[in-house]
Amino acid sequence: MTNVDLKKIEEAVKMILEAVGEDVDREGLLDTPKRVAKMYQEMFSGLHEDAKDYFKTVFHEDHEEFVLVKDIPFYSMCEHHLVPFYGKAHVAYIPQNGIVAGLSKLGRAVETIARRPQLQERITSSVADTIMEMLGAKGAYVVIEAEHMCMTMRGLKKPGAKTVTAVARGIYEENETMRKEVISFIQMS
Incomplete structure (x- = not known):
């Protein structure tokens, strides 16, 4: 490093x-x-990496329906207290012009963005923005669920409390029906 x-x-x-x-x-x-x-x-290795690099290699497929990778585990460090927070990310996007990324690249992007002093809200936005920029996607929807040790070990002291953040970009911002569809798939077991 x-x-x-x-x-x-x-x-x-x-x-x-x-x-x-x-x-x-x-x-x-x-x-x-x-x-x-x-x-x-x-x-903190993510400080010296760029998640955009994972999307430099793309594939052209005749597919323009949503792609969803759920339950991507991640660990990060709260920039306010330098204690861990961890959880899972759900990342969806709708390809445009058949441009798709390798599925593992979505997980790698989450990991890279999370591996720096961070806020959950920023991870959520950064993942969605990276997908939109690098894939030219029609839309991106990212949901992150995490437990923050700064709420578990100190302060409020409520183990098990989860924080959920969501970001909609592109068509997911504009189309409530499409947003509800991807949410229903995220909630499926």
Whole structure:
């Protein structure tokens, strides 16, 4: 990963542990700064990637009905508290001129966008906007359901509470019937 200063992260983690009153020379914490630095390198890898790259290779198919990939698991870090939130994304789009993406590319886009300090609302919008821009889709509809550890571990302290965000672009913004159709498929088991 480029642009990640592992040593600086290690120093910062050591300072945090000292600030909360921990003994950073305790056996269980000796390698913690190094482990946290490597974890942050992985968890924030989306800062150094562009989800648009996944849509540079497309296929031409005689298909202009909706495509839906549901229950895409993702993990992210709340930019307000730097604690995880996780859940699943449902990504639908309607191809235009037969331009379709490989199905795995939708999941990769979600993962890349999620792997940075983030807000759930921004992930939802960014995925939809990327599909619209890169595929020239007639429409995109993205729904994200997530549990935020900042609501579970602190503050409100309500484990299991889910936040749902949705974004409609293109024809899904304009056509309520089409929006309801894709929602019904997302809700199917």
